[in-house]
Amino acid sequence: MKNKFILFALIGFLSFCFVIFYKGLDNIKIYKPKINNKKDIPVFRAKDFNSNIYIDSEKIFEKGNFYLVNIWSSWCVPCRDEHPFLMKLKEHQSVRLIGLNYRDKLNNAKNFINEFGNPYTKILIDSDGTLSVEFGAYGVPETFIINKDKKIIKKFIGPINEKIVEEIKLIIK
Amino acid sequence: MKIFKIILIVFFSLGFYQLKSDEKTAAIEIKILKNIRCLICQGQSVHDSESEFAFSIKQIVKKKISEGLKEKQIYDFLKDKYGEWIVYDPGFNKNTYILWLLPLLLFFLAGAIMIKKLIFKK
């Protein structure tokens, strides 16, 4: 009968929706968007923190090396929490840390470095935040791993901790 | 003196032209910013948000507009960095055909059913 057919079709459709929503609930647990594909690093020119001259991105990143791009600011409280871990990573020969000073006052940033130490081989100034957007960042602190082919392979939103340091160590081997 | 006056007139009219296109640029800028989601806020556009992220995006959009990029190119740039969901207008592409067409389909289907029931059952 036509009615029975419609009823079964409706219940079938409802079950389909049920499964979708059920799966959707599961997906919430892994909410943050992950970088699945390797993205090229952006091409840019930025001011060097110490020398105050503009450098090209080509000159900063060289093939054959791992880089860690870390976005930080003197006014960012979690940046202080992650700083010791950055200093630890500085010891590793296989990775170079590049700092991106995000929307900061030069004096405050310099004081921060003097007080807590400098884990970076190079620091770039991102006064209006546009450089971070080029990297696809959400805010500060944020850390990107660049592999030997100059591609962004992983992103960590928020301050890095012991666990993340271990993860980084595994990747840069 | 005459040449000076002509130069002044040309100068001001150029300024006026700049003003008009400034107005247009400002309008486009606002249109774009209202169409971009602030990714660290809960349900706000970049235009309405005061967050750091929104500030950075506003700067980038301003820069791209001054570089001469068109609206679609700016959206493509941001989508490349952050994914499709940063733009509020879902666009009409293979991911969204059903989204746009399903309501219309349902509307016309319902209309057809109604007409069939009314006219042909007499």
Add this chain to the structure above:
Amino acid sequence: MLANQIGYYSLLLGLLSSFLLCIVSVKDFNSSNNKINQNILSLSFLQLMLVVVSFLSLIISFVNSDFSNETVFNNSHTTKPLFYKISGTWGNHEGSLLLWLMVLTLFIFLFLIKSREQPKKYRILTLLFQQIIIIGFFLFVLMTSNPFNYLFPVPNEGLGLNPILQDPALAIHPPILYLGYVGTSVIFSSALAAVVLNYISKDWGQHIKKWVLVSWIFLTVGIMLGSIWAYYELGWGGFWFWDPVENISLMPWLSLTALLHCITVLEKRNMFTSWVVILSISTFTLSMCGTFLVRSGILNSIHTFANDPARGVFILIFLFVLISLSLIIFFIFQKKNYKDLQLFWLSRETSVLINNWFMMYFLSVVLIGTVYPIFLDVISSEKISVGPPFYQKLITPFLIVFLLLMSFVPRLKWIKSKIDNKNSLIIIFIISVMLSLLIIKNLKVDLLFNTILVSAAFFLFFTTLKELFDKKLNIAQTLSHFGFSLLVLSILFNSILSSETITNIKIGERYNYSNGEIFLKRIEKKKESNFESIIAYFEIKDRNSKTIELKPEIRIYNQPKTITSEADIKTSILNDKFLVMSHVKGNEYFNIRYQVKPFMIWIWTSVLLISFGGLMSLFKKKNEK
């Protein structure tokens, strides 16, 4: 503390009373007695009282800042003002569910009292269906969202309530909205009961119409309050963002409005019985879906309550069971109504049918727009956003046709009609178009599209206005339709004519904007019980040298530590002047956003007019029909 114990055990007893009610009702259903067993009414009242006691216990815990209660700890703070301590009770997930339960039990009790002339079996069956819903909610609360969880050791201080929720409009927005949502539960239960007993008829239509009107009025006002809160509190000067949670309140409203119109056909002509049952089911289902989407965290919005997927699973299963049950009942018991096929194309019945057609379209747009991203994400892992451009593009063209139709089809007569007063309609139409052209031409906006839209709105506006003065027919309905036309016009002109200026400004600085001057006079600092505020005194001069003072604030709350911007808004009949500011980091500059928004007060007034029409219909005397 004692209040917590009382609250918890009241809930348990309430659940028990549900089971008891079911048993007694089933027995009475099968008994040959014509009158309903009075115990049923008493038990229903008892159930209501148990939930009320539980709710009051929670309020007491909040007022006493009893942090041994986990809900109070999570959502309150000793320095919160008393009013917000009380309203904080329902401003959180657990408390709001208790509110749901209270309204559910209240409404079924009221239903039993107010339906004494109705057939006994129908009343009992309605009660039974409602108890299924009530039991579901009791289980949900007790198993996943207990408001009386015990914390040990007892913390000294709570985590506080989000400051943007500490607002009077937001305090009453949930109760009023819930009265609307939960009212639809009674409609759902009674429609199912009526279908089973083959009682969908004129009499049932007349009886249920009051409930439909009451829910509809509360839902309309509830949605308006939410928009008002968003406008005054969130600081971006808008009142509707097609945010998922806003859409969730809109969907039952669309379904309920369609149902309201169908009920009028049912009570007059005993037609559209299937529509009425389907819409009764869908309205409540949409309310429940809304609950699911908001509380499970599956949607990302400014409004999201509690992101707990476990709760989502419960509601999902509950919803699936309810919908399946109602569909099965509909298909088994619904009798085909052959009267429905005798429709003449130009009649009031057809106009209601067309209304349903458009309403269902609008509903499908909102529904698909809201849930499509979830489907896409699960099926293909692509994340997209569906925002205002989608809804505006799909709704506006159909809205134009809808407005035009609304201008004359409600006045068609029953069964068979012709369009009378064709001449006056044509004249009004021409006036509307000319007026719109005149207005739009003077503004720098897209001429053709806006003219068509505004003309259609004006057409409805003038036709309903004329109708109000004719006093011949249904004033209540005309008033609501007039209110709707006013709403569309206000929103249109508000969006076309709004202007804004954004700039950085220092104390003592004067800034020239397109229509005048903004002057930041001075800054004051103030300390309140739970926040510190920086108040900036601005003087805004417009082109006619009229000056107004606006004092937006920046508030720094202590618990939780948040910074909010409080806009200052000067409302007048013609427009609202809206100023909000934020502090630019590391500078003595303030970033301000000044907006002039025309006709805001008319937007709220028109929604009140719409509701008032409904109120008038509710109190219309029987002999006026």
